[in-house]
Structure formats: C-alpha cells, structure tokens
Amino acid sequence: MKRPVLTLFLLLACLLPVSAQQMRVEEFGIQHRPLWKRAEVPVDKASALLDFITDEKGFSFFSGAKKPAAAEEGEGVITVALPHKTAYVTIKHPEYGQLVWRVPDGKYLKRRKHYQALLIAVDPTKDYKSPKQWVVFHISPSNALLQLDSVTRPVRQETLEYYLPVGSHSYRIEAPFHEAVEDVFTLSDSVRTDIRVTLQPFYSFLSVKMPASGGDLFVDGTPIRKEEATSYRLAEGYHRVALFREERCWYDSLLFVGRAEKKVLELSERDLSPRDLRKTDPVPVMAPLEPLEAGEENAGQPALEAGSNVRLSAADARTEIWVDRERKGLGQWEGALEPGFHLAQTLRDGRESAATWLWIEDDFPQEINLSAPGTGYGLLNIHSNVTGAGIRIDGKDFGQTPQLVRLDATKSYEVTLSKPGFKPRTKTVRPRGNNQVDVYLKMKKK
Numbered sequence: 001m002k003r004p005v006l007t008l009f010l011l012l013a014c015l016l017p018v019s020a021q022q023m024r025v026e027e028f029g030i031q032h033r034p035l036w037k038r039a040e041v042p043v044d045k046a047s048a049l050l051d052f053i054t055d056e057k058g059f060s061f062f063s064g065a066k067k068p069a070a071a072e073e074g075e076g077v078i079t080v081a082l083p084h085k086t087a088y089v090t091i092k093h094p095e096y097g098q099l100v101w102r103v104p105d106g107k108y109l110k111r112r113k114h115y116q117a118l119l120i121a122v123d124p125t126k127d128y129k130s131p132k133q134w135v136v137f138h139i140s141p142s143n144a145l146l147q148l149d150s151v152t153r154p155v156r157q158e159t160l161e162y163y164l165p166v167g168s169h170s171y172r173i174e175a176p177f178h179e180a181v182e183d184v185f186t187l188s189d190s191v192r193t194d195i196r197v198t199l200q201p202f203y204s205f206l207s208v209k210m211p212a213s214g215g216d217l218f219v220d221g222t223p224i225r226k227e228e229a230t231s232y233r234l235a236e237g238y239h240r241v242a243l244f245r246e247e248r249c250w251y252d253s254l255l256f257v258g259r260a261e262k263k264v265l266e267l268s269e270r271d272l273s274p275r276d277l278r279k280t281d282p283v284p285v286m287a288p289l290e291p292l293e294a295g296e297e298n299a300g301q302p303a304l305e306a307g308s309n310v311r312l313s314a315a316d317a318r319t320e321i322w323v324d325r326e327r328k329g330l331g332q333w334e335g336a337l338e339p340g341f342h343l344a345q346t347l348r349d350g351r352e353s354a355a356t357w358l359w360i361e362d363d364f365p366q367e368i369n370l371s372a373p374g375t376g377y378g379l380l381n382i383h384s385n386v387t388g389a390g391i392r393i394d395g396k397d398f399g400q401t402p403q404l405v406r407l408d409a410t411k412s413y414e415v416t417l418s419k420p421g422f423k424p425r426t427k428t429v430r431p432r433g434n435n436q437v438d439v440y441l442k443m444k445k446k
Contacts, residue, residue, distance in 0.1 A: 022096040022097055022121060022122055022123055023091060023093065023096050023097065023098075023099040023119065023120065023121045024099070024120050025052075025091075025099070025101045025117050025118065025119055025120075026117065026118045026120060027116075027117060027118045028103070028104055028115065028116075028117040029115065029116060029117070030113060030114070030115050030116075031051070031114045031115065031116050045111065045112055046084070046111055047081040047082055047083060047084065047111055048081075048082045048083070048084065048086060048109035048110055048111055048112075048113050048114075048115065049079055049080070049081055049082075049113070049114045049115065050079070050080045050082055050089070050109065050114075050115045050116070050117065051077050051078070051079050051080075051114070051115070051116040051117070052077065052078045052079075052080060052116075052117055052118075052119040053076060053077050053116065053117070053118050053119060054076070054077070054078060054118075054119040054120070054121065055076055055131045055132075056093070056096075056119075056121045057073060058093055058094060058095070059071065059078060059091060059092065059093050059119075060091070060092040060093070061078075061080045061082075061089060061090070061091055061092075062089065062090040062091075062092070063082050063083050063086050063089065064086070064087075064088065064089075064090065065090055065100075067083075069081060069082050069089070078119070082109050083111075084109070084110060084111040085108045085109070085110070086103070086108055086109040087102065087103055087108045087109075088100055088101060088102045088103065089101050089103075091119070093121060095123065096121040096122075096123065120432065120435055122433070122435055128378075128379070128435060128436070129166075129189040130166065130189040130379055130381075130404055130436055131165060131166060131189075132163050132164060132165050132166060132187075133163070133164065133166050133187040133188065133189060133191075133192055133193070133404060134161060134162070134163055134164075134192040134193070134383070134402040134403065134404065135161070135162050135164055135169070135185065135187060135192065135193045135194075135195065136159060136160070136161045136192065136193070136194050136195070136387070136402070137155075137159070137160045137161075137162075137171075137173075137195050137197065138158060138159055138194065138195070138196040138197070139155050139158055139159075139160065139173060139197050139199075140158060140197070140198045140199065141175055141178070141199060142155060142156065142157055142158045143155065143156065143175060144173055144174060144175035144178075144199065145173070145174050145175070146160065146171060146172075146173050147171060147172040147173075147174075148162065148169065148170075148171045149164075149169050149170060149171075155173075159387045159388060160387075161383070161387050161401075161402050163381075163383075163402070164187055165187070166187050166188060166189050167186065167187060168184055168185070168186045168187075169184070169185055169186075169187065170182070170183070170184045171183060171184075171185070171195075173197050173199065174199075175199050178199035178200060178201050178202060179199060179200045179201075179202065180199075181197050181199060183195075188357075189404075190356045190357075190371065191356070191368050191369070191404075192402065192403060192404065204234045204257040204258065204261045204262070204263065205230070205231070205234065205257075205261070205262045205263065206219060206230070206231040206234055206239065206241075206255070206257055206263045206264075206265065207229070207230045207231075207262070207263070207264045207265070208224075208229045208230075208231075208241065208264075208265045208266075208267060209264070209265070209266040209267060210229060210243075210267060211267050211268055211269050211271075211272065212269075213245075213269060213272075214245075215243045215244060215245045215250060215251075216243065216244045216245070216279075217229045217241070217242075217243050218240075218241070218242045218243075218244065218279075219231040219234070219239055219240070219241055219242075220239050220240055221240070234257055237256070237257065238254045238255065238256050238257075239254070239255055239256075239257055240252070240253070240254055240255075241253055241254075241255050241265065242277065243267065243272065244279055247278060247279060248274060248275075248278075249274070249275040249276075249277035249278070249279075250272040250273065250274060250275065251267060251271060251272050251273075251275070252275045252277055308334050308335050308336050308365070309336050309337060309360065309365055309366065310334070310335065310336070310337050310358065310360065310365070310366045310367075310368065311332065311333070311334045311365075311366070311367045311368070312328070312332065312333045312334075312344055312368055312370055313331070313332045313367070313368070313369045313370065313397075313398070314330070314331050314332065314346045314370050315346070315370075315371075315377070315406065315407060315408060316331065316408075317330060317331035317332075318330060318331070318348060319331060319346045319347070319348045319373065320346060320347040320348065321333045321344070321345075321346055321370065322344070322345045322346070322347055323337070323342055323343070323344050323358075324342055324343055325343070337358065337360045338360065339360050339361055340359075340360060341357055341358065341359055341360075342357070342358040342360060343356075343357060343358075344356045344357075344358055344368070344370055345370070346370045346371065346373050347373055348373045349373070352373055353370060353371040353373045356368065356370055356371060367399055369398055369399065369403075369405055369406065370406075371406040377406050377407055377408050377409050377431065377433070378406070378407060378409040378431025378432045378433055378435055378436065378437060379404050379405065379406055379407075379431065379435070379436040379437070380393075380404070380405045380407060380413075380415070380429060380431055380436075380437055380439050381402075381404055381436055381437065381438045381439060382398075382401060382402065382403050382404075382405060382415060382417075382439045382441075383401050383402035383403075383439070383440055384401045384402075384417055384425075384440065384441050384442065384443055385442050385443060386401065386417075386419055386422060386443045387400075387401060387402070388400045388401065388419065389401045389417040389418060389419040389422070389443060390417065390418050390419060391403055391405070391415070391416075391417060392415075392416045392417075392418070393405065393407070393413050393414070393415050393416075394413050394414055401417060404436075407431050408431070409430070409431040409432060409433035410433075411430070412428050412429065412430040413428070413429055413430070413431070414426060414427075414428050415427050415428075415429050415439055415441070417441050417443060419443065421445060421446060422443040422444065422445055422446060423443065423444050423445070423446055424443075425441040425442070425443055427439065427441055
C-alpha cells in the first residue's frame, strides 16, 4: 500500500505549477576528508547529516512528506539531520515553493554518514544579486597590520583579497613609523572594490633652544621661528642648521635626525663663532624619503587613453552600452566621466540590464564589466591562488582575479587565467541561469 501512495505523492509534486518549481539540488555526494581531518566532520550516530550549500534562508525540511527534520543554519550552509534510510526529502520555502528531492541512483541516506549537496533556489522574475563581493587591498608598505571588521590580519605582501558579504565594512591599516589609516567601504553586488593605501611615514621634529642673544635660525636653508625655534616634518637623515645675526653666520652644523625622532638642540653663546657663510649661499638639502619611481603610482591599473578615467565592457560586441540614458557604443566604451554618480546599463534585443551605479571621484582609472541584459545570465566567481592574474573568457579580457563576471547562461565559456612567471590555466564553464558558479583555478610557476 505504501508504494502506490508514494507514487501518487510524487506525481502530484511533479504537477505543481512551473512557478513553484524554482528549486533544484545538484552535486550530491558524501563528504570526504583526509584521515587527519575526519574528526572535524560532525557525525550523528542515529541520523544522517546532509549539508545543503545555499545562501538563502527560510527553508523547511521534511523526511519523506510529513516528518519535520531538524535543520541548523550556518554561513552559506544548512545542516539537516535525517533518519536512517531516508530515500527522499521534501524542501519547502515561502517564496520558492516546494521541491521533492529523491536521493540519486535509487540510494538512501545512512546514519553516521555526512553528505553534502548544492541547493539552488532562483526566482526567474527577479534579477539575481550576489550576496558577496571581492575587495582587493593594495597596501604600501607591505609589512603592516590590517584590521578588517574587527579581525586583525598581518600583511606580508602588497596585495590582499577578501570575499565578503555585500554591504559596509570598516578597516584600519597601520605599520611601524607610519600614520595609521581608518576608513569604511561599501561592497555592491555588481563590481569588486579596489582599495589602494599608501601609509605616510612619521616625520621627525627638530626643536632648537636659542641663546639669549637671539638670531635668525635656518634649517636646510629655510628660516624657522625665532627664540625657541621648531622645525616640523623633517625626513630622517642629516639636516643643516645655521644661525645668522644680520648677514653673518654664527653657527653652522650638520645634525642627524632619526626616524620619528623629536630632536632637541640647545645652543649657548659658547657654541657661536663667526663663520664664512652668507644667507645667499646655497645650502644642501637632504632628499625626502624614497620618492615613487616614474609610473609607480599607476602600477597595476588598466591602461586607458589620455583623458579617459573609465572603461565599460559589455558581455559581447553586439550589446549596447548606455551611460546616464545616453548611448555610448557597442561592446566596449572608454572615455571620461565627471565626478559623481552615473547610471550605466546595457541593452540588446529590447532587453535592459540591471542598473550599475558608478561613483567617479577623480581621474583614477576604473575598468568595469557591465551586467548582461535580461535575467538569462549567471555569475562566474573567478579566483585563483594568484592575485592579479589576467582573465580571458572566449578570447576577451575581463580584468584580473579575483572577479565576479556576469555572462549569458545559454552557453559554455572557456575561461583562461594567465600571468607572467606562471603556467596558464584553462577551464570550460557553463553559468547557471540567475545563479552563481565558483571557478577556482590553481596556477603553478613555470
């Protein structure tokens, strides 16, 4: 009697309206861990554990059709405890409807086993928005401390990347003998954020206690305050201190000031004697702390034409690019935008893409991949063990890793990562419509 009832229930589930069938389960399998890590995988002696990987909330799970199953929500995963020999699971959601999922290949879930599967829930009437986005920090000097959302991380290289929830985040960067920097940034689902921070070194200070007879005090040829004189913002190194009375020099000496040192020089009458130096004579000045090499300030930035500060790329060469409701071109547009907010969209076959808001603050170059028109696209979360690897998809450049790329979900793409000194990696990937696929390619040195 049970088999006809089960068959009837499954038949009714298959006849639900298409609008309710907005969930599916993929990539089911048992969790495997090395022997030395198996203790980290929780097991239940009386039940089978099934991790549903999803960023959505609000699901209800049932063993079979009616018996509720205990579920524990975590970060990007829901762990469900199911009875021994569970053959199918009913999944319900107030927005996405109901799905009856059968364990593949006629198998069932066994107690003391830990399984995992990808639970995909989409609404084809809504534009998919990624719950997370990449932020890439470019920090100089590289030996620093980064406090990101109250978690402190040591910085040992100039570029760091993090995959964080969309929204606002705070950070603080500090390094020995440098001024700390604190700020807040906001991640959107449409474009990654690049944060470039160059910490300013502490400057040394020099205070000179003048003799009672007074005089005009010069440091590196620049006059400073009389009486108890103070010179601000000196670089580490040797500095020339000279005291003049009228046009004659009475003190002339090179003085070393250390990094972040507050140096005090006390002059008395016995330190003064006439010198063969005039105010108009050239005075050597110490060079500032290591200036940037030519072009270093723009290292790693996309090469834009002179006068341009933004490059917009569409999904293909036949897609129109619109900025502030004005048509700019097909496939790619490069030009200059005034500071402030700008609305960017793509258009093809009468379908518009979701709005991408651009914030232009200065002439700092930006390269942005715009979303494809309509909802028939998916996101590829492309990243690697190497930061800044060039991304080419079907022969077209899509910036550097890490990157979220929106593509038409009706076909497969060839994703290639390349970087000098590393072997290129290629993988064929098909986006999931209105969803996201993680693409991780590990690169090896040549």
